[in-house]
Amino acid sequence: MFILSFFRVIKFSLQDMFRNIWLTVVTITILVLALFSVNMLLTLNIITRTAINSIKDKIDINLYLKPTASEDKILSLKAEISGYSQVKKIDYISKAEALESFKSKHQNDPEVLEALRQLGENPLTPTLVIKANNLEQYNELAAKLNKIKSDIIESRNFDNHKLIISKIENISRKINEVGIFVSLVFIAVSILVVYNAIKVAIYTHRREIGIMKLVGASNWFVKSPFLISGIIYALIGVVLIVVIFYAFLMLLQPYLEVFFSGYSIDIVLYFSKNFIYIFGIEFIVAAIINILASFTALGRYSKV
Amino acid sequence: MIKFHNVSKIYRPDVKALNQVNLHIKPGEFVSVVGQSGTGKTTMIKTLIGEERADQGKIIVGGWDITNIKQPEIPFLRRQIGVIFQDFKLLNQKTLFENVSFALQVCGHTPKKIRNIVPQVLKIVGLEDKIHRYPKEVSGGEQQRAAIARALVHRPKILLADEPTGNLDSINAQEIIDLLLKINKFGTTIVLVTHNREIVNKLKRRVITIENGIIAKDQEGGKYVL
Numbered sequence: 087m088f089i090l091s092f093f094r095v096i097k098f099s100l101q102d103m104f105r106n107i108w109l110t111v112v113t114i115t116i117l118v119l120a121l122f123s124v125n126m127l128l129t130l131n132i133i134t135r136t137a138i139n140s141i142k143d144k145i146d147i148n149l150y151l152k153p154t155a156s157e158d159k160i161l162s163l164k165a166e167i168s169g170y171s172q173v174k175k176i177d178y179i180s181k182a183e184a185l186e187s188f189k190s191k192h193q194n195d196p197e198v199l200e201a202l203r204q205l206g207e208n209p210l211t212p213t214l215v216i217k218a219n220n221l222e223q224y225n226e227l228a229a230k231l232n233k234i235k236s237d238i239i240e241s242r243n244f245d246n247h248k249l250i251i252s253k254i255e256n257i258s259r260k261i262n263e264v265g266i267f268v269s270l271v272f273i274a275v276s277i278l279v280v281y282n283a284i285k286v287a288i289y290t291h292r293r294e295i296g297i298m299k300l301v302g303a304s305n306w307f308v309k310s311p312f313l314i315s316g317i318i319y320a321l322i323g324v325v326l327i328v329v330i331f332y333a334f335l336m337l338l339q340p341y342l343e344v345f346f347s348g349y350s351i352d353i354v355l356y357f358s359k360n361f362i363y364i365f366g367i368e369f370i371v372a373a374i375i376n377i378l379a380s381f382t383a384l385g386r387y388s389k390v
Numbered sequence: 391m392i393k394f395h396n397v398s399k400i401y402r403p404d405v406k407a408l409n410q411v412n413l414h415i416k417p418g419e420f421v422s423v424v425g426q427s428g429t430g431k432t433t434m435i436k437t438l439i440g441e442e443r444a445d446q447g448k449i450i451v452g453g454w455d456i457t458n459i460k461q462p463e464i465p466f467l468r469r470q471i472g473v474i475f476q477d478f479k480l481l482n483q484k485t486l487f488e489n490v491s492f493a494l495q496v497c498g499h500t501p502k503k504i505r506n507i508v509p510q511v512l513k514i515v516g517l518e519d520k521i522h523r524y525p526k527e528v529s530g531g532e533q534q535r536a537a538i539a540r541a542l543v544h545r546p547k548i549l550l551a552d553e554p555t556g557n558l559d560s561i562n563a564q565e566i567i568d569l570l571l572k573i574n575k576f577g578t579t580i581v582l583v584t585h586n587r588e589i590v591n592k593l594k595r596r597v598i599t600i601e602n603g604i605i606a607k608d609q610e611g612g613k614y615v616l
Contacts, residue, residue: 293479
């Protein structure tokens, strides 16, 4: 009997949706817009995170050593620095490696290469390239490196990249704040629209509801079609947003690849990997919002 | 079958729709309730189907004290009491068969049972040839018959008829009353709320007259006197 009633409730619910097709279309459209803004916010988040990571990746501290420094001394200095808790990675670039790297960087610049040849000897110095565990530790690490008293250190390049990072993080935070605000507006609008859609549905079905109650339909049976409609709205909304948003991501991906050349960013892959997580949660949240809106409208506009 | 013990219903601020009403309707009776508009007749019907609550007193239907009936119990009460109204309350987009089926569908009956019962009930009310017609395609009398069929489909022990002939001409009205008498013969208790003097006088059954929320007269074989 329960299964039979359940199928009848779904049937009544679908009938309601088709009889008020324009109301259904408007409700689903608003839901899709709300979901689009939420997914857009997520995409922006991923892009800014990639941008920040790519810049973070470029930040390091260079310790330039004297050309005459012996290999033993350099390696013992390297071992000392790598023992610092702030150090994530330390690379030793020898004079020869530095020269090779320089040549390959300027292989299309004959004047530079000619100048280098005329010098006759390798003018570059060996270097220790140090990366900290995180951005906050660079100041601490720089202070520590400044204290090292070693006669093989020629110069210390401690550029302050922290300012750039904090600027980028600031911008991304603002983008997120605007995104959250836009999403909240759309969610609020969709709650109101769903609420009104169900209110109108109850109004147009008041005679049917009255008759259902008169002939002994349970409250559950009267209310359920409207609740089911709320879930169906959410389902259709999420299916549409999957189609629309994937198309949007496919168009966006080539531009991102050009913009972040050299860094791996695959927004489509990110959404595909987290498909169930992203769209599952969106469906559940949309369905809960719709059900709550239905309950409120039913409680207020239908004495059942 | 129906008992009212000192039942009062007050609509705010101070309209006493029912005032200390005492009443006992026995199983199988055919009772007419008469009175001017706004005297409390419809309120009495509403309290019997749980649409309104009495402010004082006790209401018992078929041994069930429904005075303080809980919301989830109301559907079960309504499956035991059939109700028909002046405006028929049929769904125009459904056929007569579907209108009657609807009452069984919403209560979870199987399609097989619905296919068996509905034609039988429509036959009892004389609509076996018009089961696939829509309400707009049949006369007012036939629409009221369909409403009676829908009320009977749960096999209720009580049938409440609130002005069932109000929208009908005298011939159709008499046909509906004849149908109610026929249903009463099967043992169903009938409570007929009406303004139709001719019908009440012709019935020669028990007549309860309500005036300003109180029972002014209660006579066996009574007449319509206001």
